[in-house]
Amino acid sequence: xxxxxxxxxxxxxxxxxxxxxxxxxxxxxxxxxxxxxxxxxxxxxxxxxxxxxxxxxxxxxxxxxxxxxxxxxxxxxxxxxxxxxxxxxxxxxxxxxxxxxxxxxxxxxx
Numbered sequence: 001x002x003x004x005x006x007x008x009x010x011x012x013x014x015x016x017x018x019x020x021x022x023x024x025x026x027x028x029x030x031x032x033x034x035x036x037x038x039x040x041x042x043x044x045x046x047x048x049x050x051x052x053x054x055x056x057x058x059x060x061x062x063x064x065x066x067x068x069x070x071x072x073x074x075x076x077x078x079x080x081x082x083x084x085x086x087x088x089x090x091x092x093x094x095x096x097x098x099x100x101x102x103x104x105x106x107x108x109x110x
Contacts, residue, residue, distance in 0.1 A: 015063035016070055024083055027070060029063045036080055038064050039071035 016027035016035055027035045041053045042064070048056070050064040057064075070076060091097050099105075 011069070011073075013066045013070065015060065015066050023086075025079055026076070026083060027067075029057075029059055029067060033057060033059070035067040035070045036083075038067035042068055 013027065015029050017031065018025070019028040019031050022028070024034060029035065029038065038053055038057065041048050041056070042050060050061050050068070053064045054061040071080065096102065
């Protein structure tokens, strides 16, 4: 019996590319918009359609569809999690998680 092992075939994206010199390893649209930013616009209680996101950012709908596909790939999840963790640590280290950079604690505002 021959066992077959299927590896995820590399996907070539038309609109997503690495951004040289960036601290982020995830792919970007037009070298300026991280794929995860576009993806996050399409999920959650106030999500937008791919068409709405494309219009908001002035990019083709296909670029948004590619970004969503990319971010949903299991092999990318670890990278995105690591980048979010690193970004959160940078924000805290710089004090940008505190007012006036972030909303004041609602318990203190009352």
